[in-house]
Amino acid sequence: MCLAVPMMVRSTNGFMSTCEAMGIKREVSLFMLQDEQIAPGDFVLVHVGYAIQKVSPTDALSSWELFDEILAANA
């Protein structure tokens, strides 16, 4: 249940944001990242609709490879 997915921030509106990963867009709360500067184009690690940490683009992209593998394994 602690699965978290890196997503790219597309837009922000207060503590809410629209994030995207692998073509899927989701509303994501940035409430727990108030101590960080988050702007469109940044990557965040998302768990149950909440960003829990900022991640670098490199780390985000390599994590997506993992999710591709998980999806392939469960297909």
Next chain:
Amino acid sequence: MQQTAAYWLEKIQHLELPNRVRIMNVCGGHERTVSATGLRTALPARIELIAGPGCPVCICPEEDIYAAIQLALHEPITLVAFGDMLRVPVNLPQREIRTLLEARAAGADIRAIATPLEALQLALAEPKRTVVFFAAGFETTMAPVAAMLAQGAPDNLLLLLSGRRTWPAVSMLLESDNPGFDALIAPGHVATIMGADEWRFVPERHNIPTAIAGFRANTLVAAIYSVLRQIIGNQPFLDNCYTEVVRPGGNSYAQSCLARVLGIVDANWRGIGIIPTSGYRLQPEFQQHDVQAHFPQYADASRKRVGKMPAGCDCARVVLGRINPNQCRLYGVACLPAQPVGPCMVSDEGACRIWWSNGIRNNLRAGTRKAATHG
């Protein structure tokens, strides 16, 4: 630049290992990577990878699931929960309603949600409807639940709180006569919230080599290499192999949400019992959201096997890493993903479900022939 899993595996092959090394993970995500990549067979036979307490659905108190079912059946409320919870059976005879999914089929308003935000939106959209959020999860999940309340939720949103903290379970194992492991892979996303330092007690107080790992094979194998080196050098310390997101102190704002909204209590783990300081309760400021204050009558301690795992089910020992999933006599025989008996076969984080999904069909207790017929 990060090294590949093959690089670390090669280095592990050249280590002079003791005869037996038991490395425990405490995260369903780690177990999924281990199983999906076939890491157990790629590592030297002396290394045993053990799936420990890493599934919050698996240890969610049976009495809480029972209360959720009864509430949804008998009160004019909407009950929301993460999808995994809907299929976990409680200890009632088969003819009775034993899961939230069955309660929904019987007419109860029960909905699966993917985020606390959905519970909030539902409560905001219909102020006259009482929405009960049955919230199970470890620290990673409870921080968003706390954040949702800290940000402000209407009084018609109630919580049935079944969240648990991971380190007290590891501490309980370490304090026992037989911890059952020689090294620990600490959970990467719990540590993202709570900080790497929360796991210092394992090497420093118990001399157990520890490494925090991410979820890709390369960081997981790097963490395994780290604890092996610690064992060989007899120098246990806390290694952080997931520095991309895990800071020594974690996410301090998330922790401040947790502290403001939730207090710490001793709490029951299904089939295991009370683990000191392993659970949460709402702080006095948030008591209006406590479902038990509104509906105290749904706790029924008089049922048979209340709080226990189902009869014949070895989930409790699987959760504690005492046995492997396929050492339970029900694994793949009476207990399958489509008709689970125990919670470890229900949840995507459950070790039994993960092993089955990755093709492990041999039941070491029941014999391979019987298990294999269920394909």
